[in-house]
Amino acid sequence: xxxxxxxxxxxxxxxxxxxxxxxxxxxxxxxxxxxxxxxxxxxxxxxxxxxxxxxxxxxxxxxxxxxxxxxxxxxxxxxxxxxxxxxxxxxxxxxxxxxxxxxxxxxxxxxxxxxxxxxxxxxxxxxxxxxxxxxxxxxxxxxxxxxxxxxxxxxxxxxxxxxxxxxxxxxxxxxxxxxxxxxxxxxxxxxxxxxxxxxxxxxxxxxxxxxxxxxxxxxxxxxxxxxxxx
Numbered sequence: 001x002x003x004x005x006x007x008x009x010x011x012x013x014x015x016x017x018x019x020x021x022x023x024x025x026x027x028x029x030x031x032x033x034x035x036x037x038x039x040x041x042x043x044x045x046x047x048x049x050x051x052x053x054x055x056x057x058x059x060x061x062x063x064x065x066x067x068x069x070x071x072x073x074x075x076x077x078x079x080x081x082x083x084x085x086x087x088x089x090x091x092x093x094x095x096x097x098x099x100x101x102x103x104x105x106x107x108x109x110x111x112x113x114x115x116x117x118x119x120x121x122x123x124x125x126x127x128x129x130x131x132x133x134x135x136x137x138x139x140x141x142x143x144x145x146x147x148x149x150x151x152x153x154x155x156x157x158x159x160x161x162x163x164x165x166x167x168x169x170x171x172x173x174x175x176x177x178x179x180x181x182x183x184x185x186x187x188x189x190x191x192x193x194x195x196x197x198x199x200x201x202x203x204x205x206x207x208x209x210x211x212x213x214x215x216x217x218x219x220x221x222x223x224x225x226x227x228x229x230x
Contacts, residue, residue, distance in 0.1 A: 112181025153183025164211030
């Protein structure tokens with residue numbers, strides 16, 4: 001049985017160089033690869049292109065990578081919780097591609113499925129459509145969107161086994177499963193790592209064939225973006 005475990009986050013991201021394209025799972029701060037991000041922050045790298053639904057917040061997640069000037073481009077859907085992101089965008093320091101959330105999900109899924117492009121109505125008549133091919137199907141306009149792929153996909157799961165099979169929990173499932181399929185190298189961090197053969201095959205969300213490295217995270221803050229109280 002293949003054992004894909006590594007000692008921890010530092011070993012998992014050790015060979016990620018500057019100018020890499022990264023996918024980072026999560027939705028807001030839910031299900032983000034916290035340990036991998038912390039390990040990346042210790043590396044002297046820059047020029048990263050980060051594909052993620054969100055850009056974190058100022059003091060957590062991808063927001064810390066932005067603060068350290070590690071990111072040259074963000075490909076995202078929602079970025080409204082990060083003041084540093086806004087500052088870098090308005091000053092021209094950061095290149096940004098904003099994508100409708102469904103299109104981001106489908107472009108990522110297409111990358112994992114080997115589908116180079118597809119037509120979607122999302123974005124027709126907006127800035128999203130600028131410079132893109134447009135065609136009419138059954139009287140409705142659609143724009144051509146290309147797949148998204150990454151050099152490294154960093155995902156977070158609830159439970160995984162040493163062969164790389166993953167199970168996500170609740171809303172932390174979000175973008176993680178599709179991003180796990182779209183990276184040349186997929187690194188999975190899990191809250192609980194178990195021996196291969198332990199997990200019920202019917203419960204596995206990401207088969208181990210898509211995962212190259214896996215480790216058990218040693219800390220999870222599991223922050224939320226906005227806390228509402230009476």
